[in-house]
Amino acid sequence: MNTESILGISETLNTVLVLLIIGAFALTALRLMKGPSYADRFVAIDMLTGLAVAACALTALTTGRSEFLDVAFALALIAFVATAAFAAFLERKVAVNDGRFRDNGKQKADKAVQQEAS
Amino acid sequence: MVDLIALLVKFVGVGFLLIATIGLLRFDDPLQRMHAATKAGTLGAGLVLIGTMLSKSSLDSTMMGGMTLLFLILTIPVASHLLARAAYLSGAELAGIGDADNALRDVLKRPEQPIEKQAERLDLQGMAAEADIATEVPVSADPVLCDAEKSGFVSLKDVVAPERVRFAAVGDAAPKLARRAAEFAARTELPLIAVVAVDTGYVDATDNSTETMRLIRDKVGHWLPDLRSLSDDLGVSVELVYEEGDAAASMAGVGDVREFLVLPTDGWADHGVGVATPHATKQPDGLLRVASMHPGPTLYAVDVPRAGPVTVLFDGSYDVWRALDLALVERLWTATELRVFGYVDAASRAEIEQRAADANTPVVFADPELTAPEDALLPEQMVSDAVAVILPDLPRPLRTRWYGTFWQDKISPNWRGDVLVWT
Known part of the structure; x- marks a missing residue:
């Protein structure tokens, strides 16, 4: 196999790679929908951006436009901020919920009972 | 290549x-x-x-x-x-975590349930009025209440009665709150603590913080003789606590002493001195947070106690039993009627009737068909003329004003009165 023929089929193979990544997108989307916890969904979103970066790089090859690499860079930038924001959201949600639930009241009451006993 | x-x-x-x-x-x-x-x-x-x-x-x-x-x-x-x-x-279910061998156990606090579950549970409590759901997931599945059921609803008062009365001695409502807190303390023979909690966040946010601080101290200073004479009249011992810093934390106090906390319904945002903060984006007082920051009951009191019906949002939880018990036994209000809203199973119903009878208060259970409106905790006919409500939890979010809506509007629109909560 000479270099010429590889060049010829690499166009096609790039398209195949993009299709494979679309498959990976579908699998990740499945996890995104299934959850079950918020954390699972956020991990899936994180994965989606990784896939999007790879897809952008491959698109840059199949279309021959190197602008898509800039898109990949921007996506990588945004993905970091997004993940950090999601994590902060989750932690804040916990903080807000804290003290609200019966378990908390129970702990306090248990403590009170213990004190009473001692 | x-x-x-x-x-x-x-x-x-x-x-x-x-x-x-x-x-x-x-x-x-x-x-x-x-x-x-x-x-x-x-x-x-x-x-x-x-x-x-x-x-x-x-x-x-x-x-x-x-x-x-x-x-x-x-x-x-x-x-x-x-x-x-x-x-x-977030408490997500993690394999191998949550057991005794979890190395992070003492480092990071983690809820026992995933937060999604917690949200579901709250929904269930809200919907418990619909009987079919309640039969599927009985509200009394609450572990605490199950214990109580076994022991025949032991009177919780003996176990968890407050040991001190503590009230907010800042803000415009302070003198009236003092009277209510002192009367309660006199009746229960508990010591009284007046808390002057100055929120340094607020003071620093005003244009001239030194002047604001002076105004606050003046205001408290002018009012203190009245407090002295009040406590002498009622024969209550008063301890005065002055603290600067996080006002909410100072209000809640420290330690595990169960205190009956009396707070104004509208907070102490400007400490009664009326100095506006130029860039304040939130209420500095953290009023509603305080209820969950200490182990005792919290009464958000309006100025003058009135006689009238008292409404309970009953969800079968330990907290609401405790609060209900406190209200009935200590006669916090001159209750002409006790109204119970929420799904009540037969055992709880008998128990509530028994306790209300002990306290000589007629009790009315809400029609099971009755549901609370979308943006309120209680239906209007249950609270329209009520002087007080007993809640298992404060309405969310914990802001005194949320987009201009006063927090009590979330209990029922335009309703104002006492709120007793024990979380």
Whole structure:
């Protein structure tokens, strides 16, 4: 196999790679929908951006436009901020919920009972 | 040759990406899934980028690809660390965590239930008025209440009665609150503590903080003789506590002493001195947070006690039993009627009737068909003329004003009165 023929089929193979990544997108989307916890969904979103970066790089090859690499860079930038924001959201949600639930009241009451006993 | 290598690298990269997504689907808990997604995912994306750079083999695409790669490598560890921490803190179900061998047990606090479950549970409590749901998931499945059922609803008063009375001695409502708190203390023969909590966040936010501080101290100073004579009249011992800093924390006090806390319904945002803060974006007082910051009951009191019906939002929880008991036994209000809203099972119903009879208060149970409106905790006919409500929880979010809506509007629109909560 000479270099010429590889060049010829690499166009096609790039398209195949993009299709494979679309498959990976579908699998990740499945996890995104299934959850079950918020954390699972956020991990899936994180994965989606990784896939999007790879897809952008491959698109840059199949279309021959190197602008898509800039898109990949921007996506990588945004993905970091997004993940950090999601994590902060989750932690804040916990903080807000804290003290609200019966378990908390129970702990306090248990403590009170213990004190009473001692 | 370079093209061949590029192709190979791209294929390996996409292979890693596929493996990562399969891992994401098949692993059992968020942390394991993250392990697949971040490690194999980064490697895959990185390899695809390298392959693209090799195929393109031009300077600008190599630059751009290289920068993306560098950025990915720099940020992914940070991002996944944050996400993993959040996953742990959110109480998501993690294999092998939550047992005794959890090394983080004493380091990071973690709820026993995932936060999604907590939200579901709240919904259930809200919907418990609909009987069919209540039969599926009985509200009395609450572990605490089950204990109480076994022991025949032991009077909780003996176990958890407050040991001190504490009230907010700042703000416009302070003199009237003092009277209510002192009367309660006199009746129950508990010591009384007046808390002058100055919120330094508010003072610093005003234009002239020294002047504001002086005004606040003056105001408290002028009023103190009245407090002395009040306590002498009622024969209550008063201890005065002055604290600067986080006012909410000072109000709640420290330690595990169960205190009956009396707070104004509208907070002490400007400490009664009326100095506006130029850039304040939130109420500085943290009023509603205080209820969950101390182990005792909290009464958000309006100025003057009135006689009238008292409404209970009953959800079968330990908290609402405690609060109800306190209200009935100590006769916090001259209750002409006790109204119970929410799903009440037969045993609880008999128990409430018994306790109300002991306290000589007629009791009315809400029609099971009756539901609370969308944006309120209680239906209007239950609270329209009520002087007080007993709640298992304060309405969310914990802001005194939320987009201009006063927090009591979330209990029932335009209703004002006492709120007793024990969380």
